[in-house]
Amino acid sequence: MGFHTDNADLLAKIERAARQSGxxxxxxxxxxxxxxxxxxxxxxPAPVDEATRARRLARWREILAEADALPRIPPDQQPPDLEWDEDGLPR
Structure with missing residues (x-):
């Protein structure tokens, strides 16, 4: 990844630090x-206000309720375990 900036002050600081440090x-x-x-x-960590904490907790409870509502597949109807190749991909 390259880095580019048009910020002349930033470039001057970088160049000055490089010169001074060698x-x-x-x-x-x-x-x-x-x-x-x-x-x-x-x-x-920054303190979290009670309203934010309550919103986050409510959202987690919604997510858990959605996961709990997903249908369960009986063991005899589950697909067989996948086999994996040397690259970690299913065969």
Missing amino acids: RSPEAVIESALDTYIAALAARP
């Missing part, structure tokens, strides 16, 4: 993203 622009960006991602992962 690293390539790609290495500077990768290091900055690694640091940013690690900081995001270390943050506690």
Whole structure:
């Protein structure tokens, strides 16, 4: 995947960081993203308000009710197990 930006300020920051660190622009960006991602992962999750929590719980209950309403196939009418090839595809 390539990266392109017309943001002159961003390009100047990348070039300045690369010059000062003696690293390539790609290495500077990768290091900055690694640091940013690690900081995001270390943050506690944002609190969820009660209304949002209630909506999510209601939606999960709807999904479970839909799954429970699906017809059950008796064991003697179920298709045979599939065999898989070396690429993980059904034969």
